[in-house]
Amino acid sequence: MSRARRSRHLVAVVAVLTAAVLVGPTPVRAGSGVLDVRMSDNRFGPVTAVVAQGRSVEFTNFGRVVHDARDGTGLDLFATELLAPPESESIGPLPGAGAYRYYCTFHPEMVGGLRVPLRASHTQAAAGARVTVRWAAERAPAGLVFDVQRRRPGADHFVEWRVDAIAAAAVFRPSARGLWTVRARVREAGGVASSGWSPVRAIRIT
Ligand SMILES: [Cu+2]
Numbered sequence: 465m466s467r468a469r470r471s472r473h474l475v476a477v478v479a480v481l482t483a484a485v486l487v488g489p490t491p492v493r494a495g496s497g498v499l500d501v502r503m504s505d506n507r508f509g510p511v512t513a514v515v516a517q518g519r520s521v522e523f524t525n526f527g528r529v530v531h532d533a534r535d536g537t538g539l540d541l542f543a544t545e546l547l548a549p550p551e552s553e554s555i556g557p558l559p560g561a562g563a564y565r566y567y568c569t570f571h572p573e574m575v576g577g578l579r580v581p582l583r584a585s586h587t588q589a590a591a592g593a594r595v596t597v598r599w600a601a602e603r604a605p606a607g608l609v610f611d612v613q614r615r616r617p618g619a620d621h622f623v624e625w626r627v628d629a630i631a632a633a634a635v636f637r638p639s640a641r642g643l644w645t646v647r648a649r650v651r652e653a654g655g656v657a658s659s660g661w662s663p664v665r666a667i668r669i670t
Pocket residue numbers: 506530531532568569570571574
């Protein structure tokens with residue numbers, strides 16, 4: 465290989481690596497693993513699965529016919545290729561805490577859900593203590609925001625805590641004692657398309 469060719473080759477490699485860093489999926493963190501979802505004829509298994517923040521999901525076709533898995537939230541977060549058995553494809557990580565429904569293009573009865581929970585630095589704390597509540601592994605990607613709601617002890621409804629949030633976490637410092645619950649979702653910035661609400665995270669203040 466001539467020097468000129470080699471340097472062109474190197475430039476191309478650097479360009480590809482840079483593009484991978486800029487647009488590639490967020491790497492799965494060490495020890496976080498990947499959630500496996502099976503496709504069969506015609507269902508996903510498990511139908512509803514809990515996925516930790518920052519984890520990817522791998523769909524594998526164990527059936528006899530082609531399937532895919534496509535985001536049904538309206539946020540267009542993922543869509544696998546058409547997977548013929550025994551192909552598999554990973555998607556994600558999902559942007560943050562929420563409930564994400566998805567479906568197969570070819571089989572209307574083939575629907576599934578992914579639930580990403582919130583995390584809290586403490587599930588129990590003294591009044592006035594700082595509890596870090598984290599609804600995403602990373603800040604909101606371009607075009608998306610987080611909504612976070614909390615429910616006071618004894619209250620029958622949630623109220624807004626963060627709206628249009630870009631940050632992935634916040635410090636919660638409640639003074640009222642009792643059981644607080646927090647939930648979050650991912651929403652289109654300036655729009656109404658959103659994930660469903662995440663499973664609630666309970667924090668007991670003593
Ligand atoms: Cu299908």
